[in-house]
Amino acid sequence: MEAKNTISQMRRGILEFCIVSLLAKQEIYTAELIDSLKSADLIVTDGTLYPLLNRLQKAKLLQYRWEESDSGPPRKYYSLTENGEGYLGELNKAWQDITGSVENILRGNKSE
């Protein structure tokens, strides 16, 4: 109800982190990416993913190659570039910082 918008907000940015993490493990194309995210209970549509992947690719964090399919048009298989690996490191650290901050707040570790 009230929380819906905020909860999708919570997922922003985290989504990119998850995608980069998944791509660090294996080459993957968009539909598979959506399935992987869905099995981790992060719902996304392709209208969200394509712009995001293009953005990361233009930033040289991702690369892709075309691969033909047995059952339809060719697919773009994405993977991390070397820059992307470093970027993943930054995101990992940021994620740990954020979960740490949230835990501090929930536990009430205030400096007063």
Place this chain on the structure above:
Amino acid sequence: MEAKNTISQMRRGILEFCIVSLLAKQEIYTAELIDSLKSADLIVTDGTLYPLLNRLQKAKLLQYRWEESDSGPPRKYYSLTENGEGYLGELNKAWQDITGSVENILRGNKSE
């Protein structure tokens, strides 16, 4: 560098969760809120907070009362409404869901 935008994206929504959590513990006004968030390493400016607090208050999740100060103009002390308590429960659950999803992805618990 590259990660800056995404890292602020990560904090979106989480910020609101942290604020509601802090307000669940005690009445507090904006400057104190900023200090509390800062000691948990979540940097925010008042240009972010005022609109957010007003939005939550209009949604009847927060209430406030004026209190005079010894050293300046009066302050708005915010606290959770009853609805706000329920909302905090929703946000707590959402946060747990999200951290769970991220852990699944990082660990590679995919259903394939």
Place this chain on the structure above:
DNA sequence: CAATGTACCTTGTTATGCAAGGTAGCTTGC
């Protein structure tokens, strides 16, 4: 009564998730 400081608020910019709609390649059935 001017200067300073504190507190609250608004406006404009930018980023991005998402829904909806569009293009094109490939297969299947006739």
Place this chain on the structure above:
DNA sequence: GCAAGCTACCTTGCATAACAAGGTACATTG
């Protein structure tokens, strides 16, 4: 060999929100 349907990729328009910058008002202090 072509129409229909599926799969994959991409774009446009909208709504939301963090943030910087700038503004108003009240209180204290010299």
